[in-house]
Amino acid sequence: MALIPFFAMVRKDLLIFFSDRRSVIVSFVAPIAIASFFGAVFSGTGGDSQPTRIAVAIVDVDRSVISRGIVSGAQADEDLAVTTPDEVQARASVRVGEIPVAVVIPPGFGDAAGLAFLAGAEQPSLDLLFDPSKRMELAMVRGVLTQHVMQAVSREMFGGAEGQRLVEQALPQVQASTTMPEEERQRLTTLLTAVGQFNLQRNDSPAGEPPQGLTMPYVVREQAITSGENAEYNGYAHSFAGMAIQFLLFAMASLGVEMLLERQRGLWRRLRSAPVSKATLLSAKVASGALISLLILFVSFAFAMVVFGVRVNGSVGGFVLIAIGCALMASTFGLLVAALGNSPATARGITTLAVLMMVMLGGAWVPTFVFPAWLQEATRVVPVRWAVDGFDAMTWRGLGLNAALMPTLVLCGFAMLFAAIAFSRFRWEEG
């Protein structure tokens, strides 16, 4: 391969790329801006930041000891941000999307819940008003609320004055019941009598600890498995990988369209009249594209490192290998655009769609774990998936060089496939 023409081609492509202010902005500034946004959205609760609380309105119409216990329990919960408006305000807030869920504790809820708890009486309903676009929050509130209701009801039933009153109210009802089987009625009578005695003893010794009620029979120890004990998950690592790949693919698609324009303008006739092989001409295009791609990746990650504290916690060599594989894949994708595109105008439209599909399915926008299981498997044929997963592995997952080898090989495989198709299909002449 003639090196002087090769390097001249590469240099020329770089000069042209950097002479176009718009393409520079689109390639370097846009991924940083969008990745910063996605990073903020998906970064989770790392570092010193406070956990994101779910806003919940609790309307306590009941005003019983139990309902007040539920409200105070919810207010103390670190997963919830509780407000206590009236029902009209709560409904309005849910309707306009200010809060995802409102809980209405109806009148008589405390008594009914206590009786249902002890004596199997009819269960009262707790009304949940929710924003249908936020069902995930609804499920979380439902789970958290279960704990606080159980705790408030059982606490009052085993030691509270209200509980004692309900036991005394429930005992004659059970004894007089004609629908309950005899054996069950006797057992329940024994249970209520024992609870009543337990409550009387507690009330006679007020110096004792306040009743706790039923609590969760376990505690959860949460441990994020990242690159190390003190290494937090950094959502910016993923978003910057995804956005950098998206915009370098756009840049390479533009390079491919530029090749079509060069052919249209007769430049390839002049290039081919020089003593330079086709392989040199196309290889130089791949090289210049790969260099630009690498630059986009490194600038994006450098910004993420300086501003958002993203770190290559895994193998630096692996990170570089994946970056090179990704750059080659993107660059040959640009060549493929030039080889298969009929005209610059049609190629532009089709490649924009192709790039968006690739980055969407490759997990560049949102992590692939939110995809359905079948789609997670299917997207393994998308090169972007391997690039994004590879960068995740080398950054916040902190994996070693071995974890970089497969993504790098797959990306290089895609690059070879794209190059082979492009080299065989590239039309040198217009028409």
Added chain:
Amino acid sequence: MLDIRHVRKSFGALVAVNDVSFTIAGGQLLGLLGPNGAGKTTTVSLIAGLLSPDSGQVLVAGEPIRGDDDPRKRKIGFVPQDLALYDELSAFANLRFFGALYGLSGKPLDGAIHSALGLVGLTDRATERIKHYSGGMKRRLNLAAGLLHNPDILLLDEPTVGVDPQSRNAIFENLEFLKGQGKALLYTTHYMEEVERLADRVVVMDHGAIVANDTLAGLKALVPDAPGGRTLEAVFLGLTGRSLRD
């Protein structure tokens, strides 16, 4: 210097060039005339190495060109009909790139660039991006890009399309200078007066074949009673007919 021998090139059923032969010696300018679709551009493409002939030979200094990267292609300079330049780059950067394609680098390349820019009168505007150039300036730079590597043979495919009289005159003076330096020039055009001014010999092609190959005087003698008198245009129409070509 340039010897075309019985060259034939077809694209499917279409025979674009059929048994074309001519020679150009050093210091000679050959005008290649023909209506649209006559096979002129295909002939130039065959000589420039952009296409391979189905049969026949293109000999450059007695040797055929083999393959895309044959060093003998350095003997040929190609000035395409299109303004094959990069608008985003300066004239200097354009020439630097095209010179490097021919293996030039360092001081020899810088020297060649300054000579070429001086020849076409663009030295003062060398660092300006050529998207700001006029059509005539781009045409002159297009010519300069074909001259950088000091080729023995220069192929000019309609090099004056769309330029003002001043730039056209400047290009003519450049070509006469190059002729004087002993270079062989092949010049295709639709402008008869250009051929009358510049050409030592004229080849007229039609339907892929040569219908005449002679000096200007010889051509005029071929069609003595051409309608419209003994102008080259009248002779051309006499040789190729008056039917419209697409």
